[in-house]
Amino acid sequence: MRDRPKIKDIAEKAGVSVATVSRALSDSALVTAETRQRIHDLARELNYRPNVSARNLRTRKSMAVLLVVRDVGNPFYLDILKGVEATAREAGYAVLMGNTENDPVREIEYFNMLRDGHADGMILMTGKLPPGGNRTGSWSHLPVVVALEMIEGSGLPHVQVDNVRAAREAVEHLIGLGHRRIAHISGPVPEPMSLYRREGYRLAMREAGLTIPDGYEARGNFLLESGQDCCRALFALPAPPTALFVANDEMAYGAAHELRRMGHDVPGEVSVVGFDDLYLSKAFYPPLTTVSQPRADIGRTAMALLLSILSGGSRAGGEPIVLPTALNIRGSTAPPSA
Amino acid sequence: MRDRPKIKDIAEKAGVSVATVSRALSDSALVTAETRQRIHDLARELNYRPNVSARNLRTRKSMAVLLVVRDVGNPFYLDILKGVEATAREAGYAVLMGNTENDPVREIEYFNMLRDGHADGMILMTGKLPPGGNRTGSWSHLPVVVALEMIEGSGLPHVQVDNVRAAREAVEHLIGLGHRRIAHISGPVPEPMSLYRREGYRLAMREAGLTIPDGYEARGNFLLESGQDCCRALFALPAPPTALFVANDEMAYGAAHELRRMGHDVPGEVSVVGFDDLYLSKAFYPPLTTVSQPRADIGRTAMALLLSILSGGSRAGGEPIVLPTALNIRGSTAPPSA
DNA sequence: ATGAAAGCGCTAACAT
DNA sequence: ATGTTAGCGCTTTCAT
Numbered sequence: 001m002r003d004r005p006k007i008k009d010i011a012e013k014a015g016v017s018v019a020t021v022s023r024a025l026s027d028s029a030l031v032t033a034e035t036r037q038r039i040h041d042l043a044r045e046l047n048y049r050p051n052v053s054a055r056n057l058r059t060r061k062s063m064a065v066l067l068v069v070r071d072v073g074n075p076f077y078l079d080i081l082k083g084v085e086a087t088a089r090e091a092g093y094a095v096l097m098g099n100t101e102n103d104p105v106r107e108i109e110y111f112n113m114l115r116d117g118h119a120d121g122m123i124l125m126t127g128k129l130p131p132g133g134n135r136t137g138s139w140s141h142l143p144v145v146v147a148l149e150m151i152e153g154s155g156l157p158h159v160q161v162d163n164v165r166a167a168r169e170a171v172e173h174l175i176g177l178g179h180r181r182i183a184h185i186s187g188p189v190p191e192p193m194s195l196y197r198r199e200g201y202r203l204a205m206r207e208a209g210l211t212i213p214d215g216y217e218a219r220g221n222f223l224l225e226s227g228q229d230c231c232r233a234l235f236a237l238p239a240p241p242t243a244l245f246v247a248n249d250e251m252a253y254g255a256a257h258e259l260r261r262m263g264h265d266v267p268g269e270v271s272v273v274g275f276d277d278l279y280l281s282k283a284f285y286p287p288l289t290t291v292s293q294p295r296a297d298i299g300r301t302a303m304a305l306l307l308s309i310l311s312g313g314s315r316a317g318g319e320p321i322v323l324p325t326a327l328n329i330r331g332s333t334a335p336p337s338a
Numbered sequence: 339m340r341d342r343p344k345i346k347d348i349a350e351k352a353g354v355s356v357a358t359v360s361r362a363l364s365d366s367a368l369v370t371a372e373t374r375q376r377i378h379d380l381a382r383e384l385n386y387r388p389n390v391s392a393r394n395l396r397t398r399k400s401m402a403v404l405l406v407v408r409d410v411g412n413p414f415y416l417d418i419l420k421g422v423e424a425t426a427r428e429a430g431y432a433v434l435m436g437n438t439e440n441d442p443v444r445e446i447e448y449f450n451m452l453r454d455g456h457a458d459g460m461i462l463m464t465g466k467l468p469p470g471g472n473r474t475g476s477w478s479h480l481p482v483v484v485a486l487e488m489i490e491g492s493g494l495p496h497v498q499v500d501n502v503r504a505a506r507e508a509v510e511h512l513i514g515l516g517h518r519r520i521a522h523i524s525g526p527v528p529e530p531m532s533l534y535r536r537e538g539y540r541l542a543m544r545e546a547g548l549t550i551p552d553g554y555e556a557r558g559n560f561l562l563e564s565g566q567d568c569c570r571a572l573f574a575l576p577a578p579p580t581a582l583f584v585a586n587d588e589m590a591y592g593a594a595h596e597l598r599r600m601g602h603d604v605p606g607e608v609s610v611v612g613f614d615d616l617y618l619s620k621a622f623y624p625p626l627t628t629v630s631q632p633r634a635d636i637g638r639t640a641m642a643l644l645l646s647i648l649s650g651g652s653r654a655g656g657e658p659i660v661l662p663t664a665l666n667i668r669g670s671t672a673p674p675s676a
Numbered sequence: 677a678t679g680a681a682a683g684c685g686c687t688a689a690c691a692t
Numbered sequence: 693a694t695g696t697t698a699g700c701g702c703t704t705t706c707a708t
Contacts, residue, residue: 085435280616
């Protein structure tokens with residue numbers, strides 16, 4: 001800031017009106033090519049840049065979007081953020097970071113930022129709407145895209161993956177290897193994503209005619225330590241599993257780590273499948289078999305969808321956009337030893 | 339957005355002037371406690387929120403800061419981002435993400451965003467200033483804090499760690515274990531951070547009276563794959579090392595991975611030390627010995643420094659703020675086998 | 677303690 | 693094709 005040239009300065013130097021300058025700078029066809037050029041040159045010479053606050057006030061836009069996650073510290077979001085940032089920047093939008101840490105106050109705060117004109121739209125990856133909100137569906141007119149997680153009944157457009165199916169395929173892989181005693185370390189049920197992945201696990205088990213013994217569904221919280229804790233609990237059972245389907249890679253790391261500590265070889269004695277395919281998973285030892293989500297694509301797609309909404313496009317017709325996952329079979333899974 | 343109540347609406351309902359409402363809402367002492375209360379109540383009732391564009395235009399501030407990194411996809415930045423975000427939010431600032439990917443055009447673009455009033459200040463973690471810039475020192479009046487990396491001669495305030503010393507201590511640890519053939523996988527020299535860490539390696543070697551054989555300094559690029567590549571090159575040497583000091587954890591993962599692939603046990607045959615202490619490093623196998631940087635603290639400190647500058651404080655007096663590192667000794671290092 | 681009025685820098689009618 | 697003018701919604705002198 002400080003004193004910078006404004007449109008008025010250019011207008012005076014060029015001997016035209018501010019309106020002409022404004023038009024010229026936005027390449028309006030209502031200006032002679034000649035004067036347009038002259039004004040552009042002058043602007044460059046004076047090192048002119050438009051004041052965004054003034055423009056925002058006038059145009060009632062901020063050219064910024066809000067990307068709200070549960071935890072900015074989670075490596076899972078990285079590629080998504082990257083995809084969002086790239087698509088946003090190409091379209092001339094800036095990206096504001098929002099971090100709720102599951103705090104309802106902050107969840108509301110970010111919705112307020114939308115209203116306040118801080119941002120024109122929002123990509124929500126927290127899996128929930130602020131509490132005390134209006135009745136169901138009343139959010140659906142806001143320029144908000146829900147990504148990664150689902151908010152049922154919100155009426156908002158979604159970009160997601162088929163968690164049930166991806167989880168089922170992962171467990172089917174274990175079953176295909178010959179495992180029968182397969183346990184699950186879930187996310188923080190009853191959050192939808194955790195429920196879906198657990199549902200996939202249950203489906204695969206049922207379809208294979210396998211029953212899930214008591215205690216075989218351990219509830220984690222997606223963090224490393226909970227993977228270790230759940231693993232310990234599972235192997236304290238009278239009949240411990242020979243394979244683990246873990247609801248995310250981070251907990252899978254923790255579980256594998258704990259298995260080694262307990263002297264169980266992975267995959268020699270116990271197979272482990274994760275979910276997410278964090279990009280370090282291939283360098284993990286053993287390289288982790290895991291479900292990969294198209295994270296960058298989720299980010300790009302969500303942002304593209306938001307852009308289309310912001311430019312007056314329809315709001316996705318209600319059907320969620322579902323992106324494909326893939327099972328990455330690596331070194332942490334093998335046939336059971338017994 | 340859409341039609342929301344403005345100050346004028348409140349003023350009319352309250353039967354006062356817009357000025358009084360503005361004063362009341364900012365808790366000015368120039369308003370009777372009574373009317374102030376009445377206006378606050380009315381504002382809440384009407385669900386009033388100030389329009390930030392209008393306020394920004396008037397106050398010539400944006401209440402936003404720009405956090406610019408080389409690669410948003412790099413997990414290293416996570417905790418820093420978290421620290422910045424937390425401190426910023428407490429002070430009422432929003433955080434805009436910037437991602438340069440070493441593209442000079444974008445580097446300039448983010449500086450322009452500062453000028454344009456998109457943000458009031460910037461935390462720069464790219465390690466460089468835009469090219470073609472003004473002469474040395476001419477940046478120093480901008481509200482910019484350099485974090486993590488150093489930009490020598492910029493005159494800008496810095497928040498950093500002592501990379502030379504941290505690297506030296508890491509190598510001294512290997513020497514203390516009895517290693518003599520210690521190789522280094524560096525970052526992309528001649529970037530300052532890579533140079534500093536290499537310098538620490540060289541210093542430790544020299545002080546221990548060890549010479550560095552030809553080829554023992556492999557140049558990486560901080561990415562996983564380059565750790566593998568460099569490792570392969572080092573072990574193709576006639577006299578391969580017994581220990582590796584790797585300039586960051588990510589490459590250390592790659593190196594350890596490659597060592598296993600080549601059939602070398604870590605740390606049985608080869609010790610590996612990393613740098614950064616990514617939070618998955620403790621779950622790595624073997625748990626990685628590495629230098630930990632106080633990342634969240636770097637973020638908080640940089641943001642706090644920026645805030646003090648924005649509130650008119652001095653610009654840090656020129657001395658960089660140096661935060662302490664710690665060597666985390668874990669399972670990837672052991673005495674040499676021979 | 678309150679009001680009237682100016683103006684932040686820009687865009688967009690509405691003239692011409 | 694260009695100029696005039698009226699705001700966008702807020703804060704802040706300057707009066708009273």
